[in-house]
Amino acid sequence: MAAAGYAIELKGISKAFGPVQANKDINIAVPKGTIHGIIGENGAGKSTLMSILYGFYKADSGQILINGQPTAIPDSQAAIRAGIGMVFQHFKLVQNFTVLENVILGAEEGAMLNRSLAKARRVLADLSREYELDVDPDALIEDLSVGHQQRVEILKALYRQADILILDEPTGVLTPDEADHLFRILRGLRDQGKTVILITHKLREIMEATDNVSVMRRGTMVATVRTDETSPEALAELMVGRKVLLEVEKAPAVPGAVVLQVEDLRVRDEHGVERLKGVGFEIRGGEILGIAGVAGNGQSELLAALGGMIKASGRLVLNGQPLPLSGKGADGQSRRAAGIAHVPEDRHHHGLILDFTAWENVAFGYFNDPKYQHDAVFMDNDALRDDTRRKMEKYDVRPPDCWLPAKSFSGGNQQKIVVARELEQNPDLLLVGQPTRGVDIGAIEFIHKQLVALRDQGKAILLVSVELDEIMSLSDRIAVMFDGRIMGFRDPDRTDERELGLMMAGMTGKEEAA
């Protein structure tokens, strides 16, 4: 059954990692010259599927057809030969190489570099004219913005004459404006006859950019529909398998006294580049301040500085007491002692020791807490384990086995361990970064409820998230960060995604008018 009209057909693709079935009998057909969206929650199996298509993993069973021809893709080389180009979520660029060097890497002409570089320079000039893909060929990658780095990835694929371009979560690091630009590029590519596969978990992008969309849920392909014949609500239901409550139920805030005052907070990174350029705000008790912004605009540094993880300058006052921002007393232990708890953005690298058991992780950051001490010398591990069991029950962590290492829990359950540990310390101020990243929907609802409950106890919460929906639905006030500064504060009931999106791109109302 020849299907000349399809760029890619996948038939019965299955892939298991140990006991986890990442892909189950996937069937999909992508017509040539279209933009095809693949949408699904985190962990639905989208990335695995695309990795199989790019030769990173071998499918346990199933067949791949490229342009109607059965094709084996044992490695990336074969994928490239078959005309597939991939733009990964985490770019695969050599940071201290120039754009040109990155583009020719693996696609050189002959053993000497001169000829390859000259050719790449010509081709890049043509491509950038054709598709709005302009980027300085001699710039070092580490000096480029993420948006430009992504263009280099697309150029790499086009330089290898890819006819099929796969993009994995391409907009996670882009401003709404950059994302629009990307979609223009993708439409241009489609109009030249190329096939584009766009993997995302954002409904809006699917509606905006794609011709057809396939929905994945828990490793299976549940539906493929024409984009103009569906709606965001219908897709959301397909993704999750039931109706979702996107709104968080919460009463109006009752702000109390000022808990946290931050003035002129500045942070420099190890290269001496200023990442926070004078940030100031207040948070009252019983209030959630949400920080919106595209990843990499200083939000991580803000949390790290407040949490005592990095040095900063400026003024930090908690409940009227000034706290040091550098030197002695500017560390995670002192912050915890002062009443600041911290659910970090990255639970794998910060929030948990993955090789430690659940009970060891419950003491993480609180190993000096008197309730975990037996005497002056030894820790009371029995008390710690009892405490862990209690927390695991209250937060419904599954499986409720305190001896399991943290790495054996799912993302949602890992996050529940972190949230339980931090919230149960009953802090005056809670710092929360990306609380629901890589967490399943059930756990998201649970974690959101816990945050609102803490607020209702009169505690102050600083919430950082790149998910605008999350910021809009949880915050009592929103601050937008761009390039290490706060662009302005907004009331979530009196603003919309468009206005926040412009601020996230660095445009204030005033500048827009100018």
Added chain:
Amino acid sequence: MDYATLLQMLDSTLRLATPLMLACIAGLYSERSGIFDIGLEGKMLAAAMCAGAVAALTGSAWIGLLAGICGSLLFAAVHGITAITFRGNQLISGVALNFLAQGLTVLVAQRLFGQGSRTPPLSGAARFEPIILPFADAAQSVPVIGPFYAEVISGHSMPVYAAFGVVALTWWVLYRTRFGLRLRAVGENPAAVDTAGVSVAGLRFAAVAITGVLCGIAGAYMSTALQAGFGKDMTAGRGYIALAALIFAKWRPIQAMWACLLFGFFQALANRPDVVEAVVRVKVPVPFLTALPYVLTVFVLAGFVGKAIPPRAGGEPYVKER
């Protein structure tokens, strides 16, 4: 110190810097590809034994050199398989291979010759003889430059000149060829190389093999040119000094050459306490001079001489990310 002594010192600097330079460039290939190698020492030792033994048996320094390279390659292969195929800890593998070399060289030498872990003394064609460059004699009469040419530049064995050739060649390979581009890339971001359809393991094995070959030359030079035969532990930490020079040079070939010349000069000083005493006018105990390269290396490592940033993916086995 008079001019003649200075020339003597420089002459012996070149001799002593040669094994450092070869081993250092050897390490450069491996580490640039992302494989840490503290086993340079062991590979040199293995090569020194193999070269010394085979040169003694065949009477040919060249066949000895070949044997040395083979011996070193064997160790490189084990390190490669451990670090690349089985994603083992590269530091531990290096330490283990150094011990293996230390023991095995003695076992084999004793088995072959029964002379208490030494190989028989080499002479004639079994050693690399000094090469007198053209006009060396005639140049003697030219003031200053002449003796320098005759004493320092001329009169070294083949591996000394080869070492400088290797430095130049390495610079060219690293910055002007496809292999060099891929090599530098794989040490910085193996995922970029992998997704570009180039085999990470293939590149790294190639780099480790080059490391083996160059360490082989370095070791062979030790037993068939610098000295006349293999003796137990004869490399005496040179592999570690080469490693230190590599760090000092921030993993760049030309700078590596200068670093090795400097460390070679220190070793030359340690051999001539009388010269040191004449210059500084205080009796300096020999152990201090012996320790000097190590002390300086610590200063270098401490970053008092610029910050050394290793290749970003160095030491980490490459695992395809899910």
Added chain:
Amino acid sequence: MERLPRWADVVLVPLVSLILAFAIAAVVILAIGQNPWEALKVMVEGSLMSPYGWGYTLYYTTSFIFTGLAVTVAFHASMFNIGGEGQAQLGGLGVALVCLYIPWPHWSLALLGAACGAALFGAAWAAIPAWLQAKRGSHIVITTIMFNYIAASLLVFLLVDVLRPPGKMDPTTANFPPATHLPSLDQLPLFNLVFTKAVPANVTLLIALAMALVVWAMLWRTRLGYQIRAFGKSESAARYAGINPVRIIMISMLISGGLAGMMSINNVMGEAERLLANSASGAGFIGIAVALMGRNHPLGVVLAAFLFGFLFQGGAELGLWTKIPIEMRTVVQGLVILFTGALDMMVRMILVRIFALGRAQRMEAA
């Protein structure tokens, strides 16, 4: 990759690694024209079949427990301390100074003093590489290697030019006074029932065992140990938790250096009763093999130290009674480090295959 059952991970992996290492060692012995079975018999005969052999085996075991613990503590902070050799030599210097220049009334007090001196000097020698790692990011592996060479030079200088008694030719210190001589096992109650003749193993063995217990309690029962292990697993997470990296690196390396130094009370004070050049004679390096083999657990370290004590004594017997050079010990040491430390992934992969095969067969049978 699929996981192994916990018991396989803890027991089977090191055991298989060890068997592989010994298999290759046997091949090496065959290759140099000797009989591995005979060699094993000589080793067992010479190290385990007489009180005399046991005396030496336990003497070496004692040293290796100290150096193995030293590497273990540093490993838990993810510091690879290859400097045990130099730290042990400096520890020897500490022992010598304490024994020579303080008039001790009784060996027990001298032991206490010497232990402090040894730990202090060993820790001091680890302190500089530790500080450079903590503050300047200098790789501890390279700096500790350099410090081994520097320590060797320093001791040669001190023994030749400073500590050598007038009129003596050997580069050693004077003999320690009799009041500092430690009782060997044949002089201790109970032990003297087995050991009737003088043996080098001495009371330090008991201290080594006690230190193993202390290290275990420190690592798994105290806040410090918790912080060391957390820091060792994830430095970025440790910063989040407010664990001071400089403090942890310094403390763990000081403990490590101190333990390495303490081995000197066994060999310098307990056996030689004077300080010689190269006093540690490789025990510092063997600590690496012992720690890897013992899976960085004090109990494992004690068992592995005993294994290496046997190898060391047996290896010496090989050198005496067979044509196998004593360097065979170094080969075995290298092989054990290679298989238990660097190739455990390979061993694990083999075992996972075998377990999968077993499962498949059981399922077929069922």
